[in-house]
Amino acid sequence: MNIRANNAFTTMFRNNAGIIFVLLILCIVLSIVSPVFLTADNLITVLRQVSNNVFLALGMTLIMILGGIDLSVGATVAVSGTLTVGFIVNNGMPIPVAIMLGIVIGTLIGFFNGVIIAQFKLPAFIVTLATMNVAQGIAYIYSGGRSARITNSAYTQIGTGKLFGFFPLPVLYMTILIIIFIILLNKTRFGTNIYAIGGNREAARLSGVPSKKVEITVYTIAGLLAALAGIVLSARMYSGQPSVGQGYEMDAIAACVLGGVSMAGGRGRISGTIFGVMIIGVVSNGLNLLGVSSFWQLLVKGLIILSAVLIDAQKGRKLPFLMKISK
Amino acid sequence: MADKILEMHHISKTFGGTHALKGINFELKAGEIHALLGENGAGKSTLIKILGGIHKPDKGEIIIDGKIADIDNVQSAQSYGIGIIHQEIVLVPYLSVADNIFLGREPVTKWGFKDKKQIYSRAQEMVVQLGLNIDVNTLVGELTVAQQQLVEIVKAISFNVKILVMDEPTSSLSDEEVNHLFHTMEKLREKNVGIIYISHRLEELFKMSDRITVIRDGNYVGTKQTSETNSEDLVAMMVGRELESFYTRTYSVQDQEVLKVENLSCDNVFEDISFTVHKGEILGFSGLMGAGRSELMQTIFGASPYDRGRIYLNGEEVFFKNCSQAIEQGIAMVPEDRKGQGLVLENSVGFNITLSNLKRLMKNKLLVSEKKRKNQINKYVSDLSIKTASSEIEVSSLSGGNQQKVVIAKWLATKPRLLILDEPTRGVDVGAKSEIYSIINQLANDGMAIIMVSSDLPEIINMCDSVCVMRNGKLVAQLSQSELSQENIMRYATGG
Numbered sequence: 030m031n032i033r034a035n036n037a038f039t040t041m042f043r044n045n046a047g048i049i050f051v052l053l054i055l056c057i058v059l060s061i062v063s064p065v066f067l068t069a070d071n072l073i074t075v076l077r078q079v080s081n082n083v084f085l086a087l088g089m090t091l092i093m094i095l096g097g098i099d100l101s102v103g104a105t106v107a108v109s110g111t112l113t114v115g116f117i118v119n120n121g122m123p124i125p126v127a128i129m130l131g132i133v134i135g136t137l138i139g140f141f142n143g144v145i146i147a148q149f150k151l152p153a154f155i156v157t158l159a160t161m162n163v164a165q166g167i168a169y170i171y172s173g174g175r176s177a178r179i180t181n182s183a184y185t186q187i188g189t190g191k192l193f194g195f196f197p198l199p200v201l202y203m204t205i206l207i208i209i210f211i212i213l214l215n216k217t218r219f220g221t222n223i224y225a226i227g228g229n230r231e232a233a234r235l236s237g238v239p240s241k242k243v244e245i246t247v248y249t250i251a252g253l254l255a256a257l258a259g260i261v262l263s264a265r266m267y268s269g270q271p272s273v274g275q276g277y278e279m280d281a282i283a284a285c286v287l288g289g290v291s292m293a294g295g296r297g298r299i300s301g302t303i304f305g306v307m308i309i310g311v312v313s314n315g316l317n318l319l320g321v322s323s324f325w326q327l328l329v330k331g332l333i334i335l336s337a338v339l340i341d342a343q344k345g346r347k348l349p350f351l352m353k354i355s356k
Numbered sequence: 357m358a359d360k361i362l363e364m365h366h367i368s369k370t371f372g373g374t375h376a377l378k379g380i381n382f383e384l385k386a387g388e389i390h391a392l393l394g395e396n397g398a399g400k401s402t403l404i405k406i407l408g409g410i411h412k413p414d415k416g417e418i419i420i421d422g423k424i425a426d427i428d429n430v431q432s433a434q435s436y437g438i439g440i441i442h443q444e445i446v447l448v449p450y451l452s453v454a455d456n457i458f459l460g461r462e463p464v465t466k467w468g469f470k471d472k473k474q475i476y477s478r479a480q481e482m483v484v485q486l487g488l489n490i491d492v493n494t495l496v497g498e499l500t501v502a503q504q505q506l507v508e509i510v511k512a513i514s515f516n517v518k519i520l521v522m523d524e525p526t527s528s529l530s531d532e533e534v535n536h537l538f539h540t541m542e543k544l545r546e547k548n549v550g551i552i553y554i555s556h557r558l559e560e561l562f563k564m565s566d567r568i569t570v571i572r573d574g575n576y577v578g579t580k581q582t583s584e585t586n587s588e589d590l591v592a593m594m595v596g597r598e599l600e601s602f603y604t605r606t607y608s609v610q611d612q613e614v615l616k617v618e619n620l621s622c623d624n625v626f627e628d629i630s631f632t633v634h635k636g637e638i639l640g641f642s643g644l645m646g647a648g649r650s651e652l653m654q655t656i657f658g659a660s661p662y663d664r665g666r667i668y669l670n671g672e673e674v675f676f677k678n679c680s681q682a683i684e685q686g687i688a689m690v691p692e693d694r695k696g697q698g699l700v701l702e703n704s705v706g707f708n709i710t711l712s713n714l715k716r717l718m719k720n721k722l723l724v725s726e727k728k729r730k731n732q733i734n735k736y737v738s739d740l741s742i743k744t745a746s747s748e749i750e751v752s753s754l755s756g757g758n759q760q761k762v763v764i765a766k767w768l769a770t771k772p773r774l775l776i777l778d779e780p781t782r783g784v785d786v787g788a789k790s791e792i793y794s795i796i797n798q799l800a801n802d803g804m805a806i807i808m809v810s811s812d813l814p815e816i817i818n819m820c821d822s823v824c825v826m827r828n829g830k831l832v833a834q835l836s837q838s839e840l841s842q843e844n845i846m847r848y849a850t851g852g
Contacts, residue, residue, distance in 0.1 A: 216723045218714045225711055228700035235659055235689065235697050235764065236712040237680035295702050 041300045048288060048304045055308065059315040066318055073197065079310035080199040081106075083303065084258035085281035087210045090252030090302045093285050094214075095247050096227040096294025097146065097153035101138060102255040103277035104164035107270070109135040109259030110310075111168045111177070114269025118177045124184050132256045138164055139252015143245035161278070161287060168271035176270035179263070188265030199261050206254070211299045223247060227294030282335065284309055309333065360422075361386050362407075362519050363730045367416035369402055374592050376402045377574045379416070384550040386517060386575065389541065391582070393592055395785070399574040400554055404521050407552075408440045409433035412753040420519075440521040441513030445504045447511075449497030454479035456496050457511045482510050486543055486721035502533035509540060514548075518545065521552040526560060531850070538564055556811075558587045559846075570594055573785060576598050584797060587842075591814060603818035604794040606801060608636040613671065614805035615774050617656065620665030625651045626829040629665070633774065633805045638796065640820030641809040643849045647811045648829040653776050656807075658682035670773070683712060688767035690760075692778040692809070698763040699751050706733040708762050713769040722778040736765035739801045740795060757788020775799065812843045825849050 042049065059228045060067040087100045092099050113131030116122040120129070138160055145156050178184065190198040214220035225233040234240055258277075263269045286292065287308055288301030312333060316326045362384040369377040373576060377399045384390050393802055394400050405411045407418070409427045418425045420436050427433050432441075441545045447456045455462075463471045463478075496504060505525055511518055522541075526534045539747045541551060541564065553565055561568055562582060570577040570593040576591045595602060612635045620629045623795040626648035633639045641649045654660045667674050669685055676682045679689075691697035699708050709731055710717060717725030717732060719725035733747045744754055751762055760780065767775060777796070781789045796819065800806050810816045816823055817840045819847040825833045825848040 048640075121506045132419050183740060212723070218718070218724060221707070221711065221714060223725070224707070226701050229696070232691075232700050233711075235657070235679055235691055237678075238711070239678075239680060239681040295700070 034040040039325060043302050044298060045289070045304050047322040048301065048308065052304060052308050052311065055311050055315065057168055059311065063315065063318040063348045066315065073195070075310050076200045077197040077315045079306050080203040081258050081262055082277070082280050082284060082306050082309065083203045084254045085174065085277055086306050087206055087299065089281040090290055090297055090299060091214070091223055091247045092251055093292065094223050094227045094294060094326040095108040095244060095291045097220070098157065098158040098282065099142065099153065099248065099251050100278050101142060101161040101164055102251055102281060104161045104168070105135045105138050105252055105255035106129060106259035106262060106274035107168040107272070108138070108164045109256040110263030110273060111172050111269040113260050114157065114177045114179045114263050115171060117337045118179055124181070126264065128260060129261050132253065135256020136249055139255070140249040141250065143248030146248065147241040147244040150252050155308050172269070172271045174231065176268045178268045182269060185264050185267055188261045199265065202261065207299065214299055219243065224295060280309060321342060359500050360384070361420065363419040367403065367406060367413045367418050369406060369411060369413050375574050377592040380576045382569055384552060386548045386550050387545050387571065389545060389551045389553050389565045391555065391561045391568040391591060392571070393561065393568055393702060394571040398784050399570050400571065404440060404523060407433065407438055407521065424830065434515055435517035437516060439515055439517035439519070441505070441508045441512060441523065441525060443523045445501065446447060446505060447496045447507060450495060450648065452493050452495055453490060453507050453816060456507060457482070457514050457637040471556065482514055484685060486510060486513070486540055488540070502529045502536070505537065505724060506540060517549060519552065519830070523554045524556070526557065602790050604797045605819050606623060606797060607821065608801045609805065609821055610635040614669065618666040620662055620667065621657065622651065622655060622662040629831050631824055631831065633807055635803050636800050636807055637644055638800050638806045638820045640816040640823035641807065642813070642816050642823050642845050643826035645811070647826040647849070649826050650778055653689060653778055653807065653809060657687055657776060683770055685775035688770055688772035689776040690763050690767060690778060690780055694759055694763060694783065699759060701752040702750055704748045705742070705744050705754065705762055707753050708751050709733050709736055709765045709769060712766050730773040734768060736769060740765050741791065755785065759782050760788070772804065774805045774807070774808045780808065781812065781815060813845060817842065827851055
């Protein structure tokens with residue numbers, strides 16, 4: 030057992046060597062230029078800040094391995110947060126009911142994406158671009174564009190609560206989800222089927238893989254995760270804001286690609302994605318600590334995404350080269 | 357005549373650890389059609405890629421017009437007058453014929469704009485010269501495959517080629533279109549172009565070629581004058597051993613019916629197909645490309661729909677909506693296109709072997725048992741002697757023969773009653789072919805019912821207990837063992 034766990038760790042390090050190296054360099058540089066960076070307080074803050082992106086990036090990883098993409102998750106975050114808070118504050122719903130409804134709505138958006146993409150064989154990019162607008166629209170229509178404040182601590186505790194007085198609950202959720210998704214992708218038939226469909230859809234179909242079912246399930250899971258992220262985020266911010274979540278889908282995609290998930294499908298790992306999320310999170314945190322303006326932060330983040338795509342392209346280039354050798 | 361325009365001496369090429377070519381000799385005279393013959397994987401494509409500047413040879417020299425040629429890349433190959441027509445069409449479908457011919461070297465007016473007039477008039481001239489009836493204003497995408505192929509030839513000629521390579525140009529053409537192509541080749545011959553012709557259809561080689569060079573497993577076997585050889589000789593040269601020892605088949609047909617198909621029809625694809633397969637039987641399906649064989653198999657396997665007819669499995673009528681239902685009922689299919697349909701190439705050998713069978717490898721409802729998975733992978737890697745460094749390496753790094761064994765292993769793991777093999781040895785080297793035949797024979801002996809679709813006539817004649825011949829979607833004959841011969845099958849397949 031010990032040896033196997035050991036093996037799993039060495040494989041993980043080998044698979045993600047490049048990105049771990051980059052992350053280490055970033056951390057070393059930041060701990061030199063900022064005395065605050067390497068404090069326990071700050072590191073926990075980093076973890077809390079990245080937790081939101083982890084929710085979305087986990088779903089995005091599954092979708093991208095499948096060969097798809099989901100642009101609607103950011104808007105789903107807005108819808109579920111705005112509606113859940115609104116249901117409590119404006120409609121006086123009990124908190125558990127409002128949360129359930131918020132989750133159901135987000136999940137339905139994902140389910141809808143999956144059905145349209147799988148059933149009508151439409152490109153995921155355009156379908157989810159459309160649902161992104163629809164979801165964003167719903168959030169604005171329901172709220173009239175205003176954010177709703179919520180002070181009920183039973184709700185806000187979901188996002189602000191701390192385990193043992195120091196460990197933020199969102200980080201706990203994140204940890205649990207990561208474990209679930211690692212098992213889901215590596216140890217279940219469902220996970221194998223995702224890789225098979227993304228690697229070769231026709232071979233998967235002829236091997237008896239229920240492609241449509243798997244595809245719909247994956248998009249539904251992404252919707253569910255986005256809804257959870259939206260609720261946790263609104264609780265942490267004490268408000269449901271319809272404008273929140275814009276660009277979140279891009280952060281998730283960037284994290285996946287940084288972590289080695291192929292845009293063409295078939296390849297990718299949860300561990301890689303998590304390191305990708307961490308890089309984006311550490312960069313944002315570092316820039317904040319250094320007092321860099323948010324305008325400059327955008328620019329730097331853009332450059333990171335660009336480098337991520339470059340890395341992905343380099344990997345893709347290795348393939349035809351290998352195929353030549355194998356002939 | 358009789359000037360050697362091309363000589364290739366002792367060409368060798370290694371990829372990684374495998375010798376793709378080991379000292380190949382080849383020569384071509386002006387106005388000659390010289391066929392290059394060899395099984396898939398024999399090294400024909402590699403040789404052509406070296407001539408075309410895509411690969412560089414490790415050893416050997418290429419002499420063109422008596423001078424040593426240094427072919428570094430595709431451009432320099434073109435400058436030596438070498439033109440290659442690949443199996444796949446490489447034209448831009450949304451551009452006109454004329455634009456395609458001049459793509460990348462469009463003549464311009466003095467203002468720097470594309471000179472449309474000149475492009476069209478020069479293209480038209482070339483088309484007429486070859487006696488073709490194609491409007492150069494048409495978009496390439498609107499032409500038939502055969503016409504597109506002719507456009508490729510026109511394009512090659514427009515580079516002033518002296519050496520034209522044609523890689524299986526007839527594989528997707530109808531008889532009439534083939535004749536048209538041959539007519540064009542005669543025209544080229546008159547213009548003193550030397551043609552290297554690659555085809556598996558021996559009858560075409562006898563009709564068109566002056567000489568035939570055979571290569572096998574990367575080795576040069578020999579060159580014969582076409583008029584002085586026959587198909588038995590050529591097959592023996594290609595296969596390199598007596599056919600008897602190459603195929604293994606011990607008769608094992610039992611009485612019990614496994615699959616019965618009655619009047620199965622799918623409009624415009626196949627029509628009124630009826631046949632039966634028994635336990636322990638190997639039933640062959642022969643016919644030309646496009647005869648509807650693969651489509652029929654896909655239908656039986658639940659992968660595509662049908663309009664009329666009945667399918668019985670073990671005496672019970674079945675209606676499959678998808679492949680997984682067929683798999684559950686004990687049908688397995690090794691598809692025609694190994695890379696496109698059979699394997700998830702970027703994933704591991706083990707991943708592919710267990711893909712269809714994970715249901716049986718579960719630890720509980722949710723999790724796959726790592727132990728059961730490993731056991732199964734090891735069992736099939738050793739049973740089928742799949743040569744792989746580890747079961748966790750990418751399946752794409754295996755040779756064609758071992759990749760095919762992985763596909764077969766995947767299906768054997770589902771413990772099928774009926775195994776459909778669609779072109780089971782396409783792109784498989786000679787050694788692995790023989791191994792696959794003995795595996796198939798063993799399976800039939802163990803009582804599996806097997807359908808084998810194959811375009812390889814010797815294979816189907818030697819392995820099958822009887823053979824159904826299809827033509828244009830109809831089953832035109834079912835030949836018993838004693839009636840099996842290449843001539844007989846071809847007669848039914850072509851309707852001649």
